Amino acid sequence: MTQIAEELLYLPVMAKVLEVESLTELEKLFLIQLPDGHSLGNAPGQFVEVSLFGIGEAPISVSSSPSRSNGAFELCIRRVGDLTNALHTLQPGDTVGIRGPFGHGFSLEKMKGKDILFAAGGLGLAPLRSLINQVLDERGSFGRVIILYGTKQPKEILFKEELQEWADRKDVEFHLTVDRGDETWRGNVGVITTLFSKIALNSRNTVAAICGPPIMYRFVLMELMGKGIPETQIYLSLERRMKCGVGKCGHCQINNLYCCLDGPVFKYSQIKGVEEAL
Amino acid sequence: MSLWIIDKSAMATFVANVMGDYRVVGPKAKGPQFAFDEIEDPAELRLDYNTSILPPKKYFQPQEERLMTFKRNGDSAPEAVIEAEATVIFGVHTCDLHAMRVLDQAFTQNFPDAHYLTRRRQALLIGIECLEPCDEHSFCKSMGTLTISEGYDLHLTDLGDVYAVDVGSEEGLTLLKTYSDARLATESDMQQLNRALSAKWPRFPYKLELDVDELPALMSQSYNNPIWETLAEKCLACGTCNIVCPTCFCFNVYDEVDLNLENGERSRRWDSCMLDVFARVAGGENFREQRSARLRHRFMRKGLYLVERYKHLGCVGCGRCARLCLADISPINVFNELHE
Incomplete structure (x- = not known):
């Protein structure tokens, strides 16, 4: 698990939108770069928390593979609520808050x-x-x-x-x-x-x-x-409302599991008897 | 650690001295009830309170707290806000001291949370032993929380004209020595304490028909019990049980922008897994849409899930949820019915 200084746990970093591509009527693909040349260091299947200040924050899975990062990563975002509709108005050069990556990805x-x-x-x-x-x-x-x-x-x-x-x-x-x-x-x-x-x-x-x-x-x-x-x-x-991403806020609980800590990628054998999973 | 004695008549001086250097909070009368609040005059401190409306949890995880401030325009990074002040909390009952262990684990494990931990590190807890049951709703004896041997800095027991003060930490000892004229207990003081402690036990009834150690196993067998449907017929899903619970810590996060639309803050507020939107995702899917599923989740969390994750039960038998439930749902009845 990534270590985060405790005072920075909820604090997004300001990342730059490099490219925006319209994929469908509802989905856009955003190429995003972290500040100071930091790489996201994600495993496939992990997610980040995306922020627009004054609107809110939501978990979005990373859509690009670590093997093709080139110092930036991609998020494919459907506009469905306040935050994602606002994200769809972003242009290259705009900034967006990012925390993460979080969760267990694919092994x-x-x-x-x-x-x-x-x-x-x-x-x-x-x-x-x-x-x-x-x-x-x-x-x-x-x-x-x-x-x-x-x-x-x-x-x-x-x-x-x-x-x-x-x-x-x-x-x-x-x-x-x-x-x-x-x-x-x-x-x-x-x-x-x-x-x-x-x-x-x-x-x-x-x-x-x-x-x-x-x-x-x-x-x-x-x-x-x-x-x-x-x-x-x-x-x-699995999709859940991983509001904090770090196993605190409780919104992503699936019975005794936290989707943000134990998932979002689960083995079927792990969740087969877990009624709330599917 | 060591046992000390402080005269009741000297308590006001002790509290006043501490107030010089710390924010002091403790139980105060609030109408016919009691609430933890800041003590401005030592006479306000009511160590003889029965129970408080809210647990002292609010001093570690406030109802609402700022996480950061931000500017809406420009590229400037948000600034973390951690609001903490050195605090001494007087009069914490043992059920609430047990509850703190769950919160400590929840905010320390995996990703330590500075907002909670900074306040926790700057606080001293002074417990007080309950010698009489608070009312018919509590079941601390059944939950094993009627007393405690750690988790406090100082712990008081009322011995009539004096309090016995059990020291639980170096910080507690320093506080006691610096701000009070307490004296070390003698053998006869210890005997008096033992008499008080042994006399209290028969006054508290066992309310559960099972041993507390059996509770997680009972809950793991109760997932498909029809009781959840039955209770859901009267439960109003109002979330009061979450709000008054000393071990509930779930929250939601909100952004607020000031009127000039330039500056804002992100804060977190207590949330409730009993509310229907709690498990809903952006696409509209709600993973606990049924009230019975939410009610079951809450009880499962208290009796099973939190034990698995944090090694401590999520119910400490304080009775606050039952006391305020508009539909008269009490964990005593729920656990006993499941046990039948």
Whole structure:
């Protein structure tokens, strides 16, 4: 766990917005640089607390992989409340408060040598992208890389250019689907679980990493169980209101767990009997 | 450590002397009740109080406290604000001393919290032994909090004309020697103290039908008990139980900007896991939407989750939640019903 001087626990540092890219109607990608050349030092799956002073602070998962940091990191932010709507007005050169990184991310070491199955629903791709790109940058250390991604509609698809790169790679099995197509959509139509029929897995050697809305977990977990993937090899990234990020404020409690300390990435075996988890 | 004796008639001088160098707080009359408040005249200090509306927790985690100040425009960094002053708290009951151990753990573990810890380090706790039950709502004897052997700087026991003063820390001893004319206890003082302590126990009833050590196991078996649904039918989800609890420490964080829209402050305020928005996330999903789930979470936290995390029970049997509950929900009845 990162050590933080106790008097600086809640104090954000002023980071600079380097680039802003509109991904969809609702999501923007922000490239952010910490002051004094500090690197974020995040693990894939960790989150930061993002502040605009006078509006508030919220937990946002880091979307860039540590392997591609170049001294800056990316946050993919959906505008959904006061803070995120205000964040969407930021321009390159503006400042934003950052604390973190916090939480337990994905354990890359435990995934090495294994086939990796990614299943992302909607904005769930944002935290998984951090892990996906890290894995791709160390491609030789892993077995098969299978990426399943589903959104409600084609217009909600994130990171389109990057998805195309993944789809073009010979060493990545990439499958995309939308719940409802439109007149131009030529790809798969159906919820993400319909993609599972397209893939055969060596279940004992597969590690799954999933992130999406709560409803998605239930159905994806059923598919994974049906394919015989051990519960100890399934990782989920959960969303909660991690107001303080450091295990104090209580908002992110999941029964006896604190999402900000014990998560946000959990092993399925860790939360299977935890009723409030999903 | 050592045992001392101070005359009751000398207490006012002791308090007045301490007031010269410290903020002194303690129980004061507030209408027919008592509340911890700043002592401006030693005569206000009511060490004979039964219970206080709020626990002394508020001197370590205030209802509202500033975390930082900021400027809205420009790139200037926010400035941390830690407001602490040297404080002596007189008259802390043993249930509340036990509760402090939970708070100390919560604000020290993983990420130490300077806002709490700075105040804690600058405070001395002077406990007082309860010799009579405060009322029918408390169940300290059942929770093992009717007395305490550590966690205080000084601890008083009323022996009629004098207080026995048990020293719990070097700082406590220095305070006692510097500001009072207390004398070391004699053998006969110790015998008098022992008589007082042994005489108090029969006055306090056991309220729980189980041993306190069984409580975490009981709670771990009670997750799907129908009692949560039954209680939720009368619970108003008002959060009063959280607000008066000596071990509740959850908070929310707010930004406020002054009228010129230039300067502002970020502060934290007590929050309540009984309120319906507590576990809601930005997308609208609420992970404890049902009142029964929130009620269960609160009881699970007190009887199980906090023990797992901090090695101390989250309930100290002070009875404050039951005393003020508009729906007459008492942990005594809840724990006993679960035990049946």
